[in-house]
Amino acid sequence: MNDDNSRDLYDRALSVMPGGVNSAVRAAIEPYPFFVQKGDAGHVIDADGNRYIDWVMGLGPLLLGHSLPDQVQAAIQQQASAGPMYGTPTEVEVDLAEFVVRHVPSVEKIRFVNSGTEATVSAVRLARGHTGRNKIVVMQGGYHGAQESTLVEGNAENPAPSSAGIPQSFAEHTLPVPFNDEDAMREVFEEHGDDIAAVLTEPILANYGIVHPEDGYHEFLRELTNEHGSLLIFDEVITGFRVGGLGCAQSEFGITPDLTTFGKVIGGGFPVGAIGGRAEIIDDFAPAGDVFQAGTFSGHPVTMAAGLETLQFAAENDVYGHVNGLGERLRSGLTDIVADQAPSYTVTGTDSMFKVIFTRDGPGKDSLEEQCAAGCRQNPTCPRYDYCPKNAAGVKNAETDRWRRVFWGQMKAQDVFLSQNQFECQFVSYGHTDEDVERTLEAYKHAL
Numbered sequence: 001m002n003d004d005n006s007r008d009l010y011d012r013a014l015s016v017m018p019g020g021v022n023s024a025v026r027a028a029i030e031p032y033p034f035f036v037q038k039g040d041a042g043h044v045i046d047a048d049g050n051r052y053i054d055w056v057m058g059l060g061p062l063l064l065g066h067s068l069p070d071q072v073q074a075a076i077q078q079q080a081s082a083g084p085m086y087g088t089p090t091e092v093e094v095d096l097a098e099f100v101v102r103h104v105p106s107v108e109k110i111r112f113v114n115s116g117t118e119a120t121v122s123a124v125r126l127a128r129g130h131t132g133r134n135k136i137v138v139m140q141g142g143y144h145g146a147q148e149s150t151l152v153e154g155n156a157e158n159p160a161p162s163s164a165g166i167p168q169s170f171a172e173h174t175l176p177v178p179f180n181d182e183d184a185m186r187e188v189f190e191e192h193g194d195d196i197a198a199v200l201t202e203p204i205l206a207n208y209g210i211v212h213p214e215d216g217y218h219e220f221l222r223e224l225t226n227e228h229g230s231l232l233i234f235d236e237v238i239t240g241f242r243v244g245g246l247g248c249a250q251s252e253f254g255i256t257p258d259l260t261t262f263g264k265v266i267g268g269g270f271p272v273g274a275i276g277g278r279a280e281i282i283d284d285f286a287p288a289g290d291v292f293q294a295g296t297f298s299g300h301p302v303t304m305a306a307g308l309e310t311l312q313f314a315a316e317n318d319v320y321g322h323v324n325g326l327g328e329r330l331r332s333g334l335t336d337i338v339a340d341q342a343p344s345y346t347v348t349g350t351d352s353m354f355k356v357i358f359t360r361d362g363p364g365k366d367s368l369e370e371q372c373a374a375g376c377r378q379n380p381t382c383p384r385y386d387y388c389p390k391n392a393a394g395v396k397n398a399e400t401d402r403w404r405r406v407f408w409g410q411m412k413a414q415d416v417f418l419s420q421n422q423f424e425c426q427f428v429s430y431g432h433t434d435e436d437v438e439r440t441l442e443a444y445k446h447a448l
């Protein structure tokens with residue numbers, strides 16, 4: 001496989017961009033990332049003309065794949081040719097807001113911003129402003145964007161910044177606990193309950209694993225936060241309009257969070273974020289309320305058009321049936337391959353998300369019959385239950401070097417593009433086909 005052009009581009013990039021990239025995770029590919037020339041349905045073609053089956057899909061936004069349906073394409077082009085933006089409202093913002101409010105019951109009002117990071121920054125400020133409290137509980141290993149309040153590691157007793165440039169005094173307002181651990185969460189609320197503004201969590205840890213919640217965990221979070229007057233914020237930047245169809249993951253779990261952050265899919269492939277929730281809380285945002293929030297590009301007409309047409313297309317066509325069906329086939333195919341070739345590994349994911357976690361221990365090859373059939377559901381009767389990751393520590397303990405240094409390259413050599421490391425999730429799009437799934441399963445068979 002020739003990659004001269006990518007190498008030359010990376011060489012140039014290293015001179016003018018830190019690490020040669022504009023987002024840290026992109027440099028994780030070794031020895032250097034391939035540069036993309038263009039996308040085509042479920043594939044990408046790199047700067048040297050190599051074609052890959054793409055399961056990264058922009059790290060989540062591309063629900064429809066790289067080839068946008070005509071009506072989506074037309075709406076974007078029409079909006080762009082009317083002049084990119086104005087600094088004054090447009091109809092398409094109202095249309096997309098109405099669409100979200102109609103489909104996501106917990107969302108009565110919404111504010112659009114420009115990235116998932118901006119959404120979680122604003123949601124945390126809103127939660128603090130609304131409750132008059134300072135502290136935020138997050139899940140260890142959870143990712144909520146590149147922002148001060150959530151780039152925090154350690155535990156609730158000893159939180160510490162996970163990046164240079166963040167004062168320890170900021171980190172002290174963030175309390176990391178293990179996902180799926182009710183005792184740890186109860187303890188934090190016993191100690192700090194009166195000063196906890198919100199629990200901020202992904203409904204499914206999709207940036208670290210993927211890790212599915214145990215049965216009843218979200219109900220527990222809902223009850224505990226209610227009891228203490230804290231808000232429950234679901235970060236649905238990945239799961240929103242991906243898991244649970246147009247109702248999002250919260251509808252799948254039957255949970256009503258106070259606030260929800262959106263990003264990725266809701267912008268149809270353009271930069272986007274949003275904060276939705278109960279009107280009484282969202283109305284605390286300026287100018288209705290006193291929590292300041294603003295943005296030159298917020299509600300950008302081209303993004304709004306792309307998001308609206310994407311979601312409308314999904315509402316009118318069998319997009320979720322297609323992507324979830326292929327996701328199911330991938331996960332159940334992988335479950336069979338793993339049982340045969342690497343029985344200690346765990347297949348995870350739901351709907352159109354999938355991943356194989358290189359867990360080190362499993363229940364012996366002969367006892368796998370009753371296991372979760374198409375992605376870990378934390379089912380207590382599954383023979384894998386005692387071994388499958390329940391939180392970040394479980395994923396971190398997997399063979400992350402083997403995944404990245406050995407396995408990833410073997411998949412790429414077979415023209416299959418997987419996410420850059422063991423931790424990030426992979427996505428099925430409307431552009432993917434049965435053949436993409438079959439070829440990918442064959443590649444796993446060779447690489448595992």
Ligand SMILES: *Cc1c(COP(=O)(O)O)cnc(C)c1O
Pocket residue numbers: 114115116117118120143144145146202207235236237238263264272273
């Ligand atoms: C991607 C992501 C973010 C950050 O979104 P950006 O658009 O990259 O700023 C926040 N939360 C979750 C759950 C994400 O997956």
